[in-house]
Amino acid sequence: MNILAEINLFSVGLAGITLLAVGLVFVLILTLAHAKLKVERDPAVEAIEAVLPGANCGGCGLAGCSAYADAVVKDHGLMGKCGPGGESLVREMAAILGIEAAASAPVRAVVHCSAKNHDRINTTDYHGCKTCGETQMIAGAMGCPYGCFGYGDCHKACEFDAIRIIDGLAVVNYDNCVGCGACVQACPRQLIELLPLREDPMLVIACATRDKAKDVRSYCKVGCVGCGLCAKLVPNMFQMKQNLAVIDYEKYGRQEDREKALEKCPRAMMVYVGTKVKIENQEPVNTI
Amino acid sequence: MNPDSGLIVVFVSVALINNLVLTKFLGICPFLGVSRRVDMAFGMGCAVTFVITVSGMVTWLIYTQILFNLGLEYLKYITFIMVIASMVQLVEMYVRKMFPALYDSFGIFLPLITTNCAILGICLFINLWEFGLTEQGSYSFSGFLQALVGSFAGGLGFTLAICIMGGIRENLESADVPKALEGAGITLITAAIMTLAFMGFSGMIKG
Numbered sequence: 001m002n003i004l005a006e007i008n009l010f011s012v013g014l015a016g017i018t019l020l021a022v023g024l025v026f027v028l029i030l031t032l033a034h035a036k037l038k039v040e041r042d043p044a045v046e047a048i049e050a051v052l053p054g055a056n057c058g059g060c061g062l063a064g065c066s067a068y069a070d071a072v073v074k075d076h077g078l079m080g081k082c083g084p085g086g087e088s089l090v091r092e093m094a095a096i097l098g099i100e101a102a103a104s105a106p107v108r109a110v111v112h113c114s115a116k117n118h119d120r121i122n123t124t125d126y127h128g129c130k131t132c133g134e135t136q137m138i139a140g141a142m143g144c145p146y147g148c149f150g151y152g153d154c155h156k157a158c159e160f161d162a163i164r165i166i167d168g169l170a171v172v173n174y175d176n177c178v179g180c181g182a183c184v185q186a187c188p189r190q191l192i193e194l195l196p197l198r199e200d201p202m203l204v205i206a207c208a209t210r211d212k213a214k215d216v217r218s219y220c221k222v223g224c225v226g227c228g229l230c231a232k233l234v235p236n237m238f239q240m241k242q243n244l245a246v247i248d249y250e251k252y253g254r255q256e257d258r259e260k261a262l263e264k265c266p267r268a269m270m271v272y273v274g275t276k277v278k279i280e281n282q283e284p285v286n287t288i
Numbered sequence: 289m290n291p292d293s294g295l296i297v298v299f300v301s302v303a304l305i306n307n308l309v310l311t312k313f314l315g316i317c318p319f320l321g322v323s324r325r326v327d328m329a330f331g332m333g334c335a336v337t338f339v340i341t342v343s344g345m346v347t348w349l350i351y352t353q354i355l356f357n358l359g360l361e362y363l364k365y366i367t368f369i370m371v372i373a374s375m376v377q378l379v380e381m382y383v384r385k386m387f388p389a390l391y392d393s394f395g396i397f398l399p400l401i402t403t404n405c406a407i408l409g410i411c412l413f414i415n416l417w418e419f420g421l422t423e424q425g426s427y428s429f430s431g432f433l434q435a436l437v438g439s440f441a442g443g444l445g446f447t448l449a450i451c452i453m454g455g456i457r458e459n460l461e462s463a464d465v466p467k468a469l470e471g472a473g474i475t476l477i478t479a480a481i482m483t484l485a486f487m488g489f490s491g492m493i494k495g
């Protein structure tokens with residue numbers, strides 16, 4: 001009852017004015033801070049963020065839509081990464097960024113190994129746990145210390161059924177691949193790389209061995225021996241790094257040059273990949 | 289704690305004995321949500337400590353100098369919330385400008401997480417312990433120092449708890465956790481064991 005007696009105009013007015021005054025002080029402080037601590041955001045980033053689906057699903061591999069907007073403005077090759085957005089989103093983004101949609105190369109997964117079961121020369125008989133992650137921890141389970149095990153950790157990680165194990169080797173289906181990078185994370189040997197597919201089909205070095213010729217021939221029938229013939233023939237496009245041929249995609253070059261190097265290569269690990277390359281023998285994964 | 293406790297007593301009491309997370313069960317949201325890795329946990333702890341310290345000081349000042357003198361103690365909830373929300377906005381703007389990497393990793397959660405009950409809790413506890421209240425019934429300046437130390441200690445205690453939790457959770461990732469307890473189950477059990485451990489501190493200071 002005491003409290004009711006105190007509710008008069010004066011006390012209510014005092015309370016209201018006090019709250020107002022304290023509130024105004026903070027309004028002032030925040031306005032000053034907003035002016036001083038402004039962060040300059042690229043208008044292109046804001047425009048891209050506006051057209052994104054805004055689901056924050058993480059399918060692109062980044063932490064949400066605003067992180068993806070930042071990344072796309074810096075690297076236009078990431079435009080194909082948004083699964084929910086699809087083709088129409090790529091066109092909208094290209095319009096905002098002011099580039100031709102055709103010139104933006106979608107980023108896709110490329111497996112740097114071409115050794116099938118019959119190409120491998122193993123000196124041991126491995127009967128352990130048949131997953132790539134566990135097998136990687138055992139030295140000598142497979143002859144080649146760099147190549148694909150074929151136990152399908154990548155196939156399990158892919159949500160788009162874009163990578164399968166055919167004949168003991170991981171093969172990407174470029175009709176389904178969206179370039180999300182799940183297989184890149186799953187492969188314990190880091191054999192899979194996300195590359196912009198500038199042409200379709202595109203030539204890739206499907207090998208990752210750093211060993212010298214004698215060792216490579218002892219465990220693989222198709223791997224790169226580091227002979228350097230490709231680098232001698234087409235020095236701009238091919239380079240030798242640690243006994244392995246590497247393609248510089250900035251200088252991808254003319255078809256005749258590529259055909260020359262492909263012909264001269266004594267091994268069979270330079271392959272074309274893309275949606276126009278037919279994949280034979282699409283059988284399901286051998287999960288043991 | 290009483291209005292004339294020494295500063296060291298206040299510090300140890302709020303940081304360890306009356307630990308915000310483990311004894312008073314405040315701020316459980318960021319404690320469980322951000323403690324996956326120690327570096328993120330430490331960043332969160334620093335942000336919370338900053339907000340708590342500034343809010344604790346400002347709310348003590350506003351209560352003792354304005355609300356108490358005008359007889360408007362009942363407005364403390366609204367004004368405390370206003371102060372805390374403004375401080376969090378300031379922290380967000382500052383972090384966004386000065387530490388873009390930290391801002392990107394927290395993203396939208398920074399304001400959502402920092403305005404948690406731990407901050408309002410500390411402000412109201414400082415109010416409850418009546419720091420600086422003299423026998424004449426007015427507030428003296430020594431209370432400001434106690435409020436400052438008390439709120440800072442609260443933030444430090446929160447940081448300590450969340451970093452310990454982060455370290456334990458990082459190790460749990462390579463441990464053999466039963467399938468039924470993975471994730472939230474084992475985290476809550478760990479928090480309970482930590483609380484039991486911190487209960488050992490009670491009785492360290494009389495009163």
